[in-house]
Amino acid sequence: MNAHVHSNPLRLFCSFRLTAALLISAFSAGGVRAEFSMTLNLDHTGGSLYPYISFFADGAAEPLTYHRIESPNGLFYRNTGSRNDYSYGSQTYADVIDECTDGPWTLTTNVGDPSEEEYTFTVSISGLSAGMFGETSVTNPAEYATVSTNQPLIEWTGTSLFPEIHIQVHNGVQPPEPGNYYTAPAPFNSWTPPAPVLPGTNHIYLAYQTNSFAGITFTTPMTGGGSPLTGWNASADVSSYDSTTFIAPGSCTDPFNIAVECPGFNWYTDEYEPWVVSYDNFTAGSSSLQSTAAEWGYSYLEAIVQGPAVITFDWALFGSDGDSFEFYSYDDGTSYDEDFFYYEGYDVYGWDTHTVTLSSNDIYYLTWSFYNDDTNAFYPDSAFLDNIRYTYTGDNSNSVSHEAEFEVEIQRVTSGTNTHYLILPRLNNIIPSSSLDEVVSPNNRCSGTENSSSSINFPTLQAVIDELQDGPWTIYFDRNGATYEYDFTINVNSLSTNDLPPVTITQPLDGSTGISTASAFEWSGPSSWDSAFIYVRDAEAPATVDSSSISPSDTNWTASVPLPEATNSVSISYSEYGFSGLSFSHPSNGSQSLASWSASVDLGSRGLSEFVVGITPQPVSILSPVLSAGNFGLSFISQSGTTHIVEWTPSLTNTTWYSATNFPGDGMTNLVNLPTTNPAAYFRVKTQ
Structure with a gap:
């Protein structure tokens, strides 16, 4: 039986940096709490690319000395622990790619300690080009211009292909005034700060961006002996940005x-x-x-x-x-x-x-x-x-008023006969926002930002309940800067497995093979819930095959395109909004409470199945040979949808087999006639 062979587009391979939150999307199969965390930033401005690595380790992975990550030729590096130095500087796009592809990257844990260990890993880059960065330029206000209003019109030009624009205005000393940071889909080319900027010097940062760029994926670091690094998460952010400074009226008049x-x-x-x-x-x-x-x-x-x-x-x-x-x-x-x-x-x-x-x-x-x-x-x-x-440089925490909305999804995941649970927290509408605002559960087993959530796989629902109410949750505002902390608690009033019915996929079953390219999907799920979504993925490309919102009452669906002959996966997700079984305290830091706060709970149930699409070749059964009209007859029942190749060799000690004939299978008995005057030979039938 021959194996399937699939061809993929050429990819570039490199290795980069660590970060501590495993991103979980609505379509992911669940995640494990990251202890090593890396983010590769590729930021473009002024005609150059500025790559740098963010890297930190938490929990059991906190360094005894320091951890170091380094590119093949040492051009890019980052340390965390007792040494925190890093590389930063302008590069051309070609130089960045060359450095990425010139061999394995190295991650060394606890440098200089007896427990020091070395890992290597790579990152695959596809769907990214130098032209996607384009050029971004703030055209108004001009650099160091004195404007006449504290809410100036900001205008810019941009040729980047990245789909999101982020803009913020601040004076470099205090966080942006509420509302003076904005992220929205491109394109748009002007924006007016909704809140007056502070008098004096102010700075504009404007970027076309994609966070967690899907075309950059990372392998798990491995030791020379083949042992994987546990608790690994990596992602990449790409942007094209410009910044400028202007003078606003007020005390600076x-x-x-x-x-x-x-x-x-x-x-x-x-x-x-x-x-x-x-x-x-x-x-x-x-x-x-x-x-x-x-x-x-x-x-x-x-x-x-x-x-x-x-x-x-x-x-x-x-x-x-x-x-x-x-x-x-x-x-x-x-x-x-x-x-x-x-x-x-x-x-x-x-x-x-x-x-x-x-x-x-x-x-x-x-x-x-x-x-x-x-x-x-x-x-x-x-x-x-x-x-x-x-x-x-003083502590101005009491002078900063914070607002946030908190939502948490409790999700059941069913894959074949296996079940686990996730806690997926998230912050929304944060005022003022920063580069990292994060909420963390009592034992650091799940966390969330505005853009992502992470969770370990909880084996039981009781383990979920224990984590939800096992002490205070913590919100960290501006975790990369001044860091303002607020604590709150969650009380589980009612939550049982009856609230989280499973999604059971019955076709194709998890692990099945030989699935038709036109196969329908069949399942059962909580039909009274608010929404449902199906997502089919080619796990080998990897690429999305098809996806669609569906009615929670649906029990079958067929993709709008043929399934690729490869390993495929399907995720069917159900959501129920506004669950009332949990209650929350108002976040406080002991001397100050959040100025505005709301909390909500959603339930989720997801079914997963991975399967192989395409005819699975089976070995044929060769029937008894026959002699007829001076010919030797070799017969067997063919397999529909496959190709059969009849080969011969003069001796079993001979490693070379020669093709006698080939033909498509049709499910019927096939007879191959060979003259008896031919030399004696051995025959075999290959199916593919």
Whole structure:
């Protein structure tokens, strides 16, 4: 019996980075809680691709030293644990693909520890090209433009083929104002922030994107001895983005703040020899602040700011002889010890950068001063200040108001005679959103974000109930940044297997072979539920064959296209919305509750079956030979839908078989006549 042979399109193979949540979609077969988690980011801007790897490990996989993932030639790498360095830089698309395909990637766990172990894995890339990234450009507002409204029209152009646009506006210090982040299907080319942006410097980030890009898939890392890495999850995000900075009105309408890129300070300067706005020397925007002290004169500039904070500014001294520039900061006027530096010039010094850390939660006074000790003035004989960046570093959790909607699906999965259960939590309508907002169950056995859910396979419904109410659930807002945590609890008032009837697929049965390309699907399921969906997949390509919404009362369905002759799988999912058997507390962090919160429960039941489509060749039974009219007759019953090949060899010690004839099977008895004058030979019949 010959095996089926299937041809697939050429694929590129590479290996990339780890992340901790196994993505579960409505069509997946369930997942296992990821302990190693990798995301490959391919971000394109300015004509270059910026690949980088996100990688972390949790639970039992937390590193004793550090874990390292590295590309074949070491061009891309990421560590997590006691060392967290990583590679980042611009590459061409071709260079990225070359690095991916130049051999196996390496994942080394607990580097330098006696338990160190090395794994290798690959990633398959299909359906991705350099042209899909295109170019993205924010055209309005222009870079560092001062706009007239706190809700400016944002316009852009984009040639990317990625189907989703994400845009957000914020001042770089605080999260975006509620509503000032937006994700929607492309195409659209303008958007106005629904909430006023904060005064001063604001930043726009705009991306055409696809998260969890389906064309990039990863193999499971294996040791040299063939042992797989447990708890592995990997995905890839692709984007084409642009960013720009603009100045919004408000506290930054005064000339001093505008001149130094709008830190939002309150300014004071010398009455007789003040600092002024200069358009002659600057490092950012189109202006700076300049001292005006005459010969033997002194000119100072002061700002009042809130700590704790980190402040970075550009400064310059254009003077000679004993001209000097000085900066100091002090806490509530009590001391000058927080930060101080002094420079005395003998020629044009030029621009430099200084950073000051304000460590306590107090008001600080910052002073810049210039002393002109030059009897022969050297143009411009001044100090300059520009490009001030202020970052508040205190705990502002009490000042941030969060909102979220929580939904959880409890799902039964039936595959043949096997059953398991999933808890699939999810967050929706998060205000303000961030790069990672996540909800996690009490024992970290399931989690969810706005885009995905993950769950271990629970063997029983009681195990599901235990996890649901075994302590507080935690919501992490901005888990990659400041991280605000809120806890809530779930109480199971009523939930039984009667609430989750199985979906039982009776045709094709799981594991069956020889299924017709026109086979219908037959099943039974909870006919009174709200919705149902069927999804058929070629498991070898892999590719979607067909899918459709169906009525929960349906019990059979036929695909609109022939099933491919390959291993196929079918998933039939039922949903029941608004289950009332669970109750929830209102999330709180001890001092503050969520400003807005809602929670809902859905039930799901899914049936799975994997089967082989196509005629399964069977060996024929050769009937007794006959002699007739000087011919040797070889006869057998053929198999419909197959091809039979009659072969011969002069000796069984001879490894070469020669074709005598071939013909299509029709289910009838076939007779092959061979002259008796032919040399003696051995015969066999192949079916394919």
